[in-house]
Amino acid sequence: MTEPVISFDDLSVSFPTDDGMVRAVRNVSFDVEPGEVMAVVGESGSGKSVTALAAMRLHPGSAEITGEIRFGGRDLLGIGEKEMRRVRGNGIAMIFQDPMTALNPVMKVGAQIAEMVLIHDDVSKKEAWTRAADLLESVGVPEPGRRVKQYPHEFSGGMRQRAMIAMAIANGPDLLIADEPTTALDVTIQAQVLEVMKTAQEATGAAILLITHDLGVVAGIADRVVVMYGGRVFESGSADQVFYRSQNPYTRGLMSSIPRLDAPKGERLIPIPGTPPNVLNPPSGCAFGPRCTFASDSCHESHAELMSVGFDGTHRSRCHKLAELPDLFAAAETR
Amino acid sequence: MFAYAARRILATIPLLIVATLGLFALESSVRDPVAELRVSCPRCDQVAFDRLIDLYDLDKPVLDLSNPAESRYVAWLGNVITGDFGSSTSQGENPVSDTVFTRAKNTMILAIPAFFVIASLATFLGVFSAVRQYSKTDYAITGLSFLGIAMPTFFFGLFLQVFWGIWFHDWFGMRPFFTSQMHDDSFVDLLKSITLPIVTLTLVVVATESRFIRASMLEVVHSDYIRTARAKGLSERKVIFKHALRNAMIPVVTIWALDFSALLGGSVVTESIFSWPGLGPLLLTAIFAADVNMVMAIILLISVLAIGFNLIADLLYGVLDPRIRIS
Numbered sequence: 001m002t003e004p005v006i007s008f009d010d011l012s013v014s015f016p017t018d019d020g021m022v023r024a025v026r027n028v029s030f031d032v033e034p035g036e037v038m039a040v041v042g043e044s045g046s047g048k049s050v051t052a053l054a055a056m057r058l059h060p061g062s063a064e065i066t067g068e069i070r071f072g073g074r075d076l077l078g079i080g081e082k083e084m085r086r087v088r089g090n091g092i093a094m095i096f097q098d099p100m101t102a103l104n105p106v107m108k109v110g111a112q113i114a115e116m117v118l119i120h121d122d123v124s125k126k127e128a129w130t131r132a133a134d135l136l137e138s139v140g141v142p143e144p145g146r147r148v149k150q151y152p153h154e155f156s157g158g159m160r161q162r163a164m165i166a167m168a169i170a171n172g173p174d175l176l177i178a179d180e181p182t183t184a185l186d187v188t189i190q191a192q193v194l195e196v197m198k199t200a201q202e203a204t205g206a207a208i209l210l211i212t213h214d215l216g217v218v219a220g221i222a223d224r225v226v227v228m229y230g231g232r233v234f235e236s237g238s239a240d241q242v243f244y245r246s247q248n249p250y251t252r253g254l255m256s257s258i259p260r261l262d263a264p265k266g267e268r269l270i271p272i273p274g275t276p277p278n279v280l281n282p283p284s285g286c287a288f289g290p291r292c293t294f295a296s297d298s299c300h301e302s303h304a305e306l307m308s309v310g311f312d313g314t315h316r317s318r319c320h321k322l323a324e325l326p327d328l329f330a331a332a333e334t335r
Numbered sequence: 336m337f338a339y340a341a342r343r344i345l346a347t348i349p350l351l352i353v354a355t356l357g358l359f360a361l362e363s364s365v366r367d368p369v370a371e372l373r374v375s376c377p378r379c380d381q382v383a384f385d386r387l388i389d390l391y392d393l394d395k396p397v398l399d400l401s402n403p404a405e406s407r408y409v410a411w412l413g414n415v416i417t418g419d420f421g422s423s424t425s426q427g428e429n430p431v432s433d434t435v436f437t438r439a440k441n442t443m444i445l446a447i448p449a450f451f452v453i454a455s456l457a458t459f460l461g462v463f464s465a466v467r468q469y470s471k472t473d474y475a476i477t478g479l480s481f482l483g484i485a486m487p488t489f490f491f492g493l494f495l496q497v498f499w500g501i502w503f504h505d506w507f508g509m510r511p512f513f514t515s516q517m518h519d520d521s522f523v524d525l526l527k528s529i530t531l532p533i534v535t536l537t538l539v540v541v542a543t544e545s546r547f548i549r550a551s552m553l554e555v556v557h558s559d560y561i562r563t564a565r566a567k568g569l570s571e572r573k574v575i576f577k578h579a580l581r582n583a584m585i586p587v588v589t590i591w592a593l594d595f596s597a598l599l600g601g602s603v604v605t606e607s608i609f610s611w612p613g614l615g616p617l618l619l620t621a622i623f624a625a626d627v628n629m630v631m632a633i634i635l636l637i638s639v640l641a642i643g644f645n646l647i648a649d650l651l652y653g654v655l656d657p658r659i660r661i662s
Contacts, residue, residue, distance in 0.1 A: 058565055088568035096566075102560040105658060106581050116567050151657040167567075 004031035110148025230287030237315035425624035442613035461548025483542025592648035
């Protein structure tokens with residue numbers, strides 16, 4: 001068995017606010033294996049982005065953070081700032097949500113990519129610029145020699161996200177964290193950008209940690225999936241397990257609320273009732289309890305543990321009613 | 336870029352005409368043009384006053400569209416275009432342009448060093464305050480800024496005079512505010528004379544500018560591209576100075592242009608308090624003496640400065656921000 005690229009072990013992140021502590025991430029544990037695409041799925045406030053930022057140690061300074069994030073044989077939460085800077089952009093690189101705002105508007109695109117090279121590699125400025133042009137070409141930006149000299153506002157949204165990807169893979173990172181990389185883009189561009197990410201991953205062998213709320217994106221690219229809700233992992237497993245053999249009412253709810261091409265004709269979308277839990281005052285017991293159609297009294301008293309389902313231990317789910325779920329789902333289908 | 340600048344300059348001409356015309360009308364309509372003389376020379380008779388009014392055409396309308404040649408504004412404008420601002424009625428009948436030129440030079444001696452002190456100090460305080468947001472230093476800078484914004488200029492001027500001139504005049508063995516004349520021969524003398532006025536100007540302007548720079552910097556520091564810069568593994572120093580500062584300075588350029596043009600136009604309060612022979616006190620006396628030619632010349636200078644520096648700010652915008660550069 002190979003060593004995971006990164007392991008989150010019992011990670012908790014809390015923010016002090018005027019109204020009390022917000023426990024954004026609660027005891028989250030999962031690994032990302034080399035070369036795989038791991039998707040973290042959840043709605044706003046589920047803690048998925050905070051988890052990703054914690055891996056880069058870019059979470060707000062006021063946050064209280066416990067647990068471990070192991071990367072390259074050490075705990076990233078325990079190393080000094082200087083050592084962490086060597087990890088950022090080199091061992092772990094990040095692609096952000098909105099390419100329109102994630103690039104510095106007053107610096108040439110080439111300069112921004114070359115800077116990434118120069119921080120971590122001892123090369124000449126000229127060499128770094130040549131690499132920048134090569135990188136732009138590798139992510140499918142036409143005329144890279146001319147494009148490096150342009151400013152971000154001269155790039156379209158899709159081209160900017162390609163430039164972000166070029167920047168992220170500049171130093172051949174082991175892990176690429178993509179935080180909602182396609183959310184701000186047109187649907188037609190989304191597919192292209194995902195394709196570019198996939199190609200870049202194949203070229204560099206990097207693992208990808210994909211943070212998204214878009215199940216369509218996950219289905220297209222992910223090997224494994226972690227579903228988060230209310231700061232906790234609710235279900236984890238291979239993409240097939242989570243998509244087609246989900247053992248969690250929340251994941252089920254997510255699936256039935258998105259349109260699918262293979263759905264029977266006339267089938268209606270079923271939204272999840274209610275709103276995501278209040279982060280300051282989460283419900284007692286299971287965080288999804290108040291919105292869950294299968295919830296009973298025990299669900300409101302305590303939260304369930306993450307349990308293995310199936311035989312090989314790869315598929316895990318958090319639900320009090322785990323044993324009854326197949327029957328409950330079947331009953332719901334026929335209703 | 337050149338055509339853009341030329342267009343901008345041409346567009347200022349109607350602006351200048353409206354500004355001077357309005358002031359001309361105000362200045363010469365609200366007052367009896369010889370009121371000062373009536374008070375200061377009780378024995379003068381009406382014949383003398385009438386001669387003065389006739390000499391300066393004070394009885395003619397400011398602007399008479401039916402007979403433009405008869406209007407004072409058109410006559411004034413015609414002369415101004417040829418560089419003749421007329422003679423002063425309050426400054427010993429000297430040509431207005433000579434007096435304004437000397438006074439403007441004096442004002443520049445204060446304004447130029449003051450601007451550089453203000454710009455660098457405000458940038459330092461604003462950036463520092465933003466980077467250390469909500470720290471004790473930030474609160475201290477914020478508190479002092481509000482004090483600077485809230486207190487009137489004359490308070491600082493008078494306070495500095497009392498402080499260094501009376502309470503602690505032994506410290507440097509100087510009484511800076513006693514220097515009321517220019518001492519061109521000695522640089523040290525000059526330095527003594529300009530230090531306190533410059534400090535006064537600095538206190539007031541830095542207070543507002545540093546707040547503005549802090550706000551601009553905070554907005555930039557919390558933007559996505561700064562997070563990107565951090566995610567690259569850049570040191571915090573480089574993140575601030577290489578990525579944040581230039582973006583934060585784009586809106587500040589406008590403030591600098593306005594403040595610098597205001598300083599060059601002469602500060603009435605500061606220069607008057609320190610008896611500095613600049614444009615500020617000159618404007619004040621000219622207004623009180625209903626010296627229309629003088630007032631018009633200074634107002635025109637202030638307008639040209641404001642418009643000119645705004646233009647410079649716009650051009651600098653283009654240099655700093657590629658998004659608005661005209662191709």
